[in-house]
Amino acid sequence: MFVPKIVFFDIDDTLYLKRQRLIPDSARDAIRRLQEKGIRVAIASGRSPSVLPEAAKQLIDEYGIDPVLLINGQYIRYQGEVLKAFPMQRQVLAGVSAALEQAGINHAFVSANDVAVAWEEAHFAAAAAELGLPYIVDKRHYDTQEVYQMLAFYPPEYDKAVAAMLPAHLKTVRWHQYGVDILDAAGSKARGIAAVLQALGVQMEEAMAFGDGANDVEMLQAVGFGVAMGNAAPELKRLAKYVCPRADEDGIFRGLRDLGMI
Structure with missing residues (x-):
């Protein structure tokens, strides 16, 4: 045993x-x-x-x-x-955020004190509701807080496209029909x-x-x-x-x- x-x-x-x-x-x-x-x-x-x-x-x-x-x-x-x-680097956060925003994909930043979403929309609302997720709206949260991972909100058919946007040292892990974690590959x-x-x-x-x-x-x-x-x-x-x-x-x-x- x-x-x-x-x-x-x-x-x-x-x-x-x-x-x-x-x-x-x-x-x-x-x-x-x-x-x-x-x-x-x-x-x-x-x-x-x-x-x-x-x-x-x-x-x-x-x-x-x-x-x-x-x-x-x-x-x-x-x-x-x-x-x-293990905080993420601010320049990496800024770059990923800009790429996701350009693609129209909502995202959030996870710090010790908050989950800060870039904007409010349906995919985020669905994922947040299932978790009972409290949040704030702050698309530049990384300017003032250490951010340990990002979240992004999109359906599985966008998985490959989003993976192609990310630097090689980052990975995604899906936890909801419309929600993934984005964090360091290690x-x-x-x-x-x-x-x-x-x-x-x-x-x-x-x-x-x-x-x-x-x-x-x-x-x-x-x-x-x-x-x-x-x-x-x-x-x-x-x-x-x-x-x-x-x-x-x-x-x-x-x-x-x-x-x-x-």
Whole structure:
């Protein structure tokens, strides 16, 4: 039986049910049981600090969950401090923003304090509504804030065209029918986890992770034991070492129980 020293959980549709906007009691119970066994619990989310769901904030505070990896590993909090951060260069942000605006593609900038959208339109509204995304409108947000990743809002048929606009050192990761992350090609939850484990003195093979989306691919590949949710993207299920039940079917609790960890 694999017994990790630390377990990383994605938030949306892993721990947190987006549609119901809650964390199941069974997931909370699972976290408590892990901690009682001396297994550290951590968060690894694509969300930024400013857009964490209230239920997730309460969970982190109530259970003392630490560390917390946010913005796909680009912004890491540990013991009340920023352990590591990977901001994008301002000239890169300005160039990508100009190219997207010229193509008529709306976009946003993700800082520690805000999600700042260039303008308001239907594709952004659809993606923001599903996440319950608070935001401001500021097309030059990078002038005053460190920006860790961008978002862009367009349907999948524009994927190739947008990829061709971007510098080679950037990548896109789709998280919604109309929403993608734009970040450094080396950036991922796995890079953030590596920084955390170095600080903790834990080996990558001693870590476990649960996820459901395209932004969890590197994370599940990197850790010693990657678990995909039953509601996960097919690509994630293929590379996971275990597929647990769906998030809305007590997947976290049932998966950990079936693995003999709780």
